[in-house]
Amino acid sequence: MVFIQSPGQGDDKDFQYTGAVTSLVALKQAKYVREDYPDGKAFVFYQHMRTLGLTEYFYAGIQQDEGIFLTKGEVTGISKGEDGLIVEADNTLLGEKVQVKADLAVLATGMVPVTKDDPVVNLAYRQGPGFRDNAIFDEYADSNFICFPYETQRTGIYAAGAIRRSMTVEESIEDAAGAVLKAIQCTESVNRGVSVHPRSGDMTFPDFFFQRCTQCKRCTEECPFGAIDDDEKATPKSNPTRCRRCGTCLGCCPERIINFSDYSIDSIGSMVKAIGVPSEDDYDEPPLRILALVCENDAYPALDIVGLNRLSYSADVRIIAVRCLGSVNVIWIKDALAQGLDGVFLLGCKHGDDYQCHFVKGSELADVRMKKIGEALSSLALEEERVMQFQVTIDEYDKLPQIIDDFVASIEEMGPNPFKGF
Ligand code: SF4
Ligand code: SF4
Structure with a gap:
């Protein structure tokens, strides 16, 4: 029997969901072939053999079996022979083309999570009956892979096992324990009438x-x-x-x-309005005043770490914590500029491929809104660059002083807000 892990050339791009599970399944089935047919032979062609952790011992054991032939290689063709199949492979570890006569060729099956329009869960949500597609993680179920594993974008529903990533049965059992603990936290929070994290x-x-x-x-x-x-x-x-x-x-x-x-719009708006704007009545050269709207999840703790490490940044900045950059209403920014603040920056989690936003798309949505506000500023003859958004991960706290000081320097170069004093 021939087990084909991924037929592609040099990599397994043609087989998107290949992984440790598919490798282990092929090795396991090759072992079954040997156990069930003492004179049987198994051939495994792979691009990458992935045996993680202790499963490496299983792989090493299989390597010792003379009836199992393992090689990296590209399977270039399968044809019907006189008596069974002919499997052809190239670029093998033997460095040459090989032909194998086989009774059966087994192509590995990828594990594809079903999270969207899932008829199994069939939820009554405006956004569809499934867990909602998470395009960033190829539609895997977690709402935030780093901070909230197990939690789907459906509050109170926790995912375990292969819907989170490809997993073996053993890993899935362990994973289920994690999901159950999260569900217990949720039930307890609901009983107390409070929200789940963050x-x-x-x-x-x-x-x-x-x-x-x-x-x-x-x-x-x-x-x-x-x-x-x-x-x-x-x-x-x-x-x-x-x-x-x-x-x-x-x-x-x-x-x-x-x-x-x-x-609320009013509570944060009032904080913005409470920021004093230095005027020429008080100073020969009034210092700048810059508003920072900072996400409370990672960016604000990162600023705390800046303080703990006694790193310094411009004293012209006034900071207001927000729940998520997605919760920033543009009216706060317009009000800030209208009252004479010289610049506004938003500091929040990374978005894009390795997104870390705790509310999935908040920082990305804020980015879109900031681009739109830039157009509005231009129509007021204010530079678009007076409003910026920066992304930071919590462990990048040491970059923050530079990011802030560079922004302040760019505002200094532009000069004070022309609306100051009106
Ligand atoms: S965003 Fe505001 S105005 Fe629009 S539908 Fe929702 S509540 Fe109504
Ligand atoms: S956007 Fe956030 S705060 Fe508003 S209803 Fe949805 S989960 Fe609740």
């Missing part, structure tokens, strides 16, 4: 002032956790038990009618 302990919910809703559907589309459905007229229908209190809906609402009792 905002564990939060007892507030988004509150909609529906009289002014224009039914634009932004909140229903942008909520990362499908917590807002809509009716046939596109009026939002909130599902509080799904909500993780990220504030993305507050950030996106153009009418500014979504608020929490402890986090």
Whole structure:
């Protein structure tokens, strides 16, 4: 029997989901062939043999079996011979073309997670019946691979086993224990009436002032956790038990009618307004005043570490913590510039391929909004560069002083906000 792991040339790009499990399954089945047919032979052609951890011993054991032939190689063809199949391979470890007469050729099967439009879970969500596709992780189920493994984008539903990544049965059993512990945390939080992490302990919910809703559907589309459905007229229908209190809906609402009792357009807006703008009445050369809206998840703790390490950055910056950059409503930035602050920067988690945003897409959504605000600034004859967004991981705290000082220097070069004093 011939086991083909990935027929591609030199790599396994043609076989996207190849991995340690497919390697181990091929080795296991080769062993079965040997056990069931003492005179049987097994051939395994692979591009990469992945045997992680202690499974390397299993691989080493298989290598000792004279009836199992293992080689890296490209399978170039399979044809019907007189008596069975002829499998041809090239670029093998033997350095030459080989032909194998076989009764059976077994092509490895990749493990593909089903997270989207999944008929098994069949959830009644506006965004579809599945766990919601997580394009960043090739549709694997975790809402944040680094910080919240097991948690799907469906609050209260935890994933374990091969839906998270390809896993063996043994690994899946261990994984299930992790998912169960997360589910227990969730149940306990619900019993106490508080949210699950990262905002564990939060007892507030988004509150909609529906009289002014224009039914634009932004909140229903942008909520990362499908917590807002809509009716046939596109009026939002909130599902509080799904909500993780990220504030993305507050950030996106153009009418500014979504608020929490402890986090609102007015509460952050008042903090912005409370920042004193130095004037020429008090100083010969008034110092700059720059607003930083900093995500409380990683960026703000990173600034704390900057402090603990006694690193310094410009004293012209005033910092306000936000729940997520996705919760930043552009009105705060407009108000800041209108009152004479010289620049605004947002500091939050990385987005893109190796995203680390704790609320899935908050920092990415903020980036889109900032680009739009840049266009609005240009129409006011203000430089677009007065508003910037920076990404940081928590372990990159030592880069922060430079990032901040460079931004302050760029504002210095542009000069003070021309609206200062009006
Ligand atoms: S706070 Fe976040 S999770 Fe809750 S409804 Fe708003 S966007 Fe959705
Ligand atoms: S974003 Fe605001 S205005 Fe638009 S549908 Fe939601 S609540 Fe209504």
